[in-house]
Amino acid sequence: MVREKIANRQLLFILFMIRSTVVIATLPVLTTGEAAQDAWAAATLALLGSVVIVLMVGGLGTKFPSLTIVEYNQRLLGKYVGGLVSLAFLWLFLHIAATDTRVYAEVLVSGFLPLTPLTFITASMVILAALVVYLGIEVLGRMADVLMPFFTLFIALSIAGALRSVQPHNLEPVLARGLGPVISGAVTPIAISVQFLALAMLIPTLTIPEKATSSALVAATLAGIVLIVASSVVVGVLGPDLGSKAIFPFFEMVRSIEISAFLERIEALTVIAWGLGLFIDVATFLYCGAKGLAQLLGLRDYRILVGPLAAIWVLVAVYGYESLFAIMRFFSPDVIGPYVAAIFLGPYLLLWGTYIARSLLGKIPGQKGGQ
Amino acid sequence: MEESAKVRRLEDRLKVSQREGIIKRLVLKPSLEENIKLLKAVAGPSPDVVFRRLTVGEGRVKVAVFHIENLSDSLLVEKLIRMLGLGTRLSRMGPVTEQELFSQLKEQWLQSSEVCETDTIDEVWNALVEGNSVVVFHGIARALACSTQGYDKRAVDEPQSETVIRGPRDGFIESISTNISLVRRRLKTPNLWIENFTLGRLSRTRVVMLYIKGLASEELVQEVRQRVNRIKIDAVLESGYVEEFIEDNPFSIFPLVFRTERPDRVAACLLEGKVAVMTDGTPFVLVVPMDFPMLLQAPDDYYEKVPVGSFLRLLRLVAFIGSIILPGTYVAVVRFHPELIPTNLLLRITGAKEGVPFPIVFEVFMMELLFELLREAGIRLPRVIGPAVSIVGALVLGEAAIRAGLVSPPVVIIVALTAIASFTVPTFSFGIAARLVRFIFILLGGALGLFGIQFGLLFMIILLASLRSFGYPFLAPLAPLIVSDLKDIFSRMFRWSFIRRPKLTGAREPVRQPQGQMPGPGREKEEKEKNLQGAKDKWSGKR
Numbered sequence: 001m002v003r004e005k006i007a008n009r010q011l012l013f014i015l016f017m018i019r020s021t022v023v024i025a026t027l028p029v030l031t032t033g034e035a036a037q038d039a040w041a042a043a044t045l046a047l048l049g050s051v052v053i054v055l056m057v058g059g060l061g062t063k064f065p066s067l068t069i070v071e072y073n074q075r076l077l078g079k080y081v082g083g084l085v086s087l088a089f090l091w092l093f094l095h096i097a098a099t100d101t102r103v104y105a106e107v108l109v110s111g112f113l114p115l116t117p118l119t120f121i122t123a124s125m126v127i128l129a130a131l132v133v134y135l136g137i138e139v140l141g142r143m144a145d146v147l148m149p150f151f152t153l154f155i156a157l158s159i160a161g162a163l164r165s166v167q168p169h170n171l172e173p174v175l176a177r178g179l180g181p182v183i184s185g186a187v188t189p190i191a192i193s194v195q196f197l198a199l200a201m202l203i204p205t206l207t208i209p210e211k212a213t214s215s216a217l218v219a220a221t222l223a224g225i226v227l228i229v230a231s232s233v234v235v236g237v238l239g240p241d242l243g244s245k246a247i248f249p250f251f252e253m254v255r256s257i258e259i260s261a262f263l264e265r266i267e268a269l270t271v272i273a274w275g276l277g278l279f280i281d282v283a284t285f286l287y288c289g290a291k292g293l294a295q296l297l298g299l300r301d302y303r304i305l306v307g308p309l310a311a312i313w314v315l316v317a318v319y320g321y322e323s324l325f326a327i328m329r330f331f332s333p334d335v336i337g338p339y340v341a342a343i344f345l346g347p348y349l350l351l352w353g354t355y356i357a358r359s360l361l362g363k364i365p366g367q368k369g370g371q
Numbered sequence: 372m373e374e375s376a377k378v379r380r381l382e383d384r385l386k387v388s389q390r391e392g393i394i395k396r397l398v399l400k401p402s403l404e405e406n407i408k409l410l411k412a413v414a415g416p417s418p419d420v421v422f423r424r425l426t427v428g429e430g431r432v433k434v435a436v437f438h439i440e441n442l443s444d445s446l447l448v449e450k451l452i453r454m455l456g457l458g459t460r461l462s463r464m465g466p467v468t469e470q471e472l473f474s475q476l477k478e479q480w481l482q483s484s485e486v487c488e489t490d491t492i493d494e495v496w497n498a499l500v501e502g503n504s505v506v507v508f509h510g511i512a513r514a515l516a517c518s519t520q521g522y523d524k525r526a527v528d529e530p531q532s533e534t535v536i537r538g539p540r541d542g543f544i545e546s547i548s549t550n551i552s553l554v555r556r557r558l559k560t561p562n563l564w565i566e567n568f569t570l571g572r573l574s575r576t577r578v579v580m581l582y583i584k585g586l587a588s589e590e591l592v593q594e595v596r597q598r599v600n601r602i603k604i605d606a607v608l609e610s611g612y613v614e615e616f617i618e619d620n621p622f623s624i625f626p627l628v629f630r631t632e633r634p635d636r637v638a639a640c641l642l643e644g645k646v647a648v649m650t651d652g653t654p655f656v657l658v659v660p661m662d663f664p665m666l667l668q669a670p671d672d673y674y675e676k677v678p679v680g681s682f683l684r685l686l687r688l689v690a691f692i693g694s695i696i697l698p699g700t701y702v703a704v705v706r707f708h709p710e711l712i713p714t715n716l717l718l719r720i721t722g723a724k725e726g727v728p729f730p731i732v733f734e735v736f737m738m739e740l741l742f743e744l745l746r747e748a749g750i751r752l753p754r755v756i757g758p759a760v761s762i763v764g765a766l767v768l769g770e771a772a773i774r775a776g777l778v779s780p781p782v783v784i785i786v787a788l789t790a791i792a793s794f795t796v797p798t799f800s801f802g803i804a805a806r807l808v809r810f811i812f813i814l815l816g817g818a819l820g821l822f823g824i825q826f827g828l829l830f831m832i833i834l835l836a837s838l839r840s841f842g843y844p845f846l847a848p849l850a851p852l853i854v855s856d857l858k859d860i861f862s863r864m865f866r867w868s869f870i871r872r873p874k875l876t877g878a879r880e881p882v883r884q885p886q887g888q889m890p891g892p893g894r895e896k897e898e899k900e901k902n903l904q905g906a907k908d909k910w911s912g913k914r
Binding site: 009108113116121124143144 | 707708710711819820821822825826829830832833836837844846849850851852
């Protein structure tokens with residue numbers, strides 16, 4: 001069978017869309033929550049944090065250009081410890097995507113389709129994702145190619161429309177309360193950057209795996225810039241108080257846009273952009289989950305896992321959180337920070353440590369040229 | 372003795388496949404009478420298979436000339452018969468034996484453009500149905516087939532399904548040889564290669580594959596050849612038969628093989644490294660691989676000025692998307708998201724809907740269905756009744772339905788707009804697919820609002836993105852994105868800017884033309900200077 005490949009450009013698009021989706025969905029509230037008018041500073045810090053995470057994930061991944069993280073986990077840490085770490089990562093894929101889907105479904109239900117059951121929206125999204133995953137990673141890459149322009153255009157329109165009503169005094173005073181709130185405001189966005197873990201599963205499918213890190217860095221930077229701009233504009237338009245209290249400040253902002261008497265409700269564009277991004281997001285993580293689980297179980301093809309996993313995805317998205325407030329609680333820095341530290345940072349430090357120790361000893365099984 | 376037994380068996384009640392099998396094995400006999408008997412046994416009492424007995428070579432050699440009426444030109448057949456007599460009379464001095472007469476006739480006297488030797492009944496028959504005349508000799512187990520083709524065919528006419536304002540007006544017709552010549556006249560290179568196939572056990576239809584040798588990828592040519600050769604069918608009556616056997620995904624509602632009636636389009640496709648498949652008996656020529664952009668490109672785009680062409684193409688793209696999602700979006704917005712409509716407009720719409728007894732989904736769905744009904748009726752009905760149907764459709768169903776309060780006027784506007792938009796899609800087969808999809812979008816919009824529309828669009832794009840036509844991704848160059856090819860998608864760039872062929876199909880010789888041909892005043896002089904400079908450089912380089 002020919003190995004399915006995606007271009008590095010497609011990887012860039014995928015990562016950018018995943019990250020920017022989170023930005024328009026949730027991030028402004030998180031950064032502004034603690035940092036208030038200094039949201040842009042927290043966002044900048046978050047950009048730096050996500051770059052570090054990309055370097056961690058991509059750096060190790062490119063050492064094993066033909067292996068996924070599930071495979072080199074076991075090479076580095078042995079069968080059992082490696083398997084355990086892989087399971088943690090697979091859970092992370094599931095959890096990230098389920099949470100994103102839930103937030104999206106909540107917004108749609110509360111804002112647009114009050115009578116539609118939450119499960120229905122979640123299931124539709126996951127079914128689409130499952131279809132594309134079933135058709136293969138190549139199709140996912142092409143979808144990223146097709147959707148990227150629309151996604152970018154819609155987000156750019158939403159932000160550009162809001163620019164007129166930015167009131168600069170909302171952004172003042174600059175860093176009045178010191179760096180403390182800024183740092184705590186940046187914890188959550190940095191924690192959510194574990195989404196870049198998908199990179200570790202996608203590297204072997206790239207046409208040029210060696211350049212994976214640079215593609216991902218470009219994606220991280222672009223998405224970071226979107227985050228900085230978005231959070232500044234949100235605070236600029238809504239002011240620090242409303243900006244930090246609204247549940248979905250980005251939507252509040254877009255809702256307030258009035259370009260002319262005729263064009264006043266353009267938040268539909270934002271929701272559609274979000275939908276497109278979420279689709280890519282869920283599909284990518286579903287692929288990562290299915291592929292990783294298949295490799296963990298020693299299956300040759302991941303496709304038989306897609307259906308069952310999609311069902312689990314829906315269940316976790318619908319029953320994983322009681323309400324929107326449960327998600328918000330989960331996103332608060334003192335919950336998500338330790339969570340990510342335990343499930344991502346710990347294992348990764350362990351992996352890196354083992355890798356360095358073993359390469360000093362000079363024997364790493366399966367590495368390119370090291371065998 | 373054995374032969375006559377075979378002939379008798381032919382007259383038995385054999386199944387057609389068995390008859391074909393026996394005919395395949397029959398060979399010509401030295402006896403003229405036996406050959407005539409054989410042919411009669413093969414063709415039966417068919418009155419259009421006619422033959423004329425002659426005695427040539429000063430009354431020494433008996434021959435018979437066979438042809439099929441109206442497949443061959445009777446004037447040419449007469450000329451052939453005259454030449455037979457004349458040639459053998461003049462050669463009085465020379466040959467005496469049948470063998471010598473045969474070769475002299477073949478090499479010297481038969482002045483047809485094409486003369487070939489055959490020795491089986493099957494070949495003789497094939498020559499006859501192609502419109503040739505066959506001369507059978509007494510004493511020689513071989514026959515001469517001379518070209519006398521001349522059957523009735525439609526004149527080369529403007530293609531009905533793809534009309535243009537500016538551009539060549541000739542279209543393919545039902546005769547494959549004419550169609551080949553139409554392409555050949557546009558691409559005069561000897562590298563335009565044509566490969567022959569015969570498909571259909573009973574129809575024995577001629578199918579040819581055209582490509583530019585050295586430009587089309589060998590794998591593609593090989594793939595098409597294989598897929599066409601794999602076809603086992605009893606008859607091919609239209610290129611649709613071939614299409615269904617060679618397309619990649621039979622379940623896709625979007626066509627994966629491009630068909631056109633226009634020789635200029637076929638030539639343009641061949642120049643991009645694609646392969647054309649022609650079928651005898653139909654004006655529709657297949658082109659593979661197909662990609663999505665081909666569906667929205669009209670030939671006019673390339674003949675009209677660039678800004679106009681680009682504008683029209685963009686308009687068509689918008690119209691195409693609109694023709695799929697407009698009714699569905701209308702339903703979704705009115706039913707679920709009235710807040711998205713500006714207040715004044717919303718008041719108008721709800722005012723118009725006042726008193727309409729049906730839910731909006733039903734209203735739009737029924738009107739769309741009604742329109743499809745009218746359109747289908749318009750195609751099928753005899754030309755004379757056509758206008759009557761459109762009057763009934765427009766007046767009775769549209770006007771009266773509004774008056775009676777069964778349908779709100781905005782819905783009629785939406786349906787009409789959709790219909791007009793769908794007519795702008797230049798490729799008919801794609802237009803029909805879009806019509807089908809539209810109904811699904813109405814239901815999705817009615818059930819889930821804009822989320823449903825987004826769901827449908829994503830679903831559709833996923834399916835499109837997963838399609839391949841002869842191994843080439845259908846959505847290319849959109850997905851996978853090929854930036855250099857985008858200049859021919861949403862807009863049409865200048866001819867002199869098409870430096871390269873499309874990357875996927877034209878990879879064997881990517882460069883189409885040299886760079887820097889942008890026209891403008893004073894170009895001549897510049898050109899001269901550049902050449903001079905080039906020559907100088909060359910000169911100094913040499914030294």
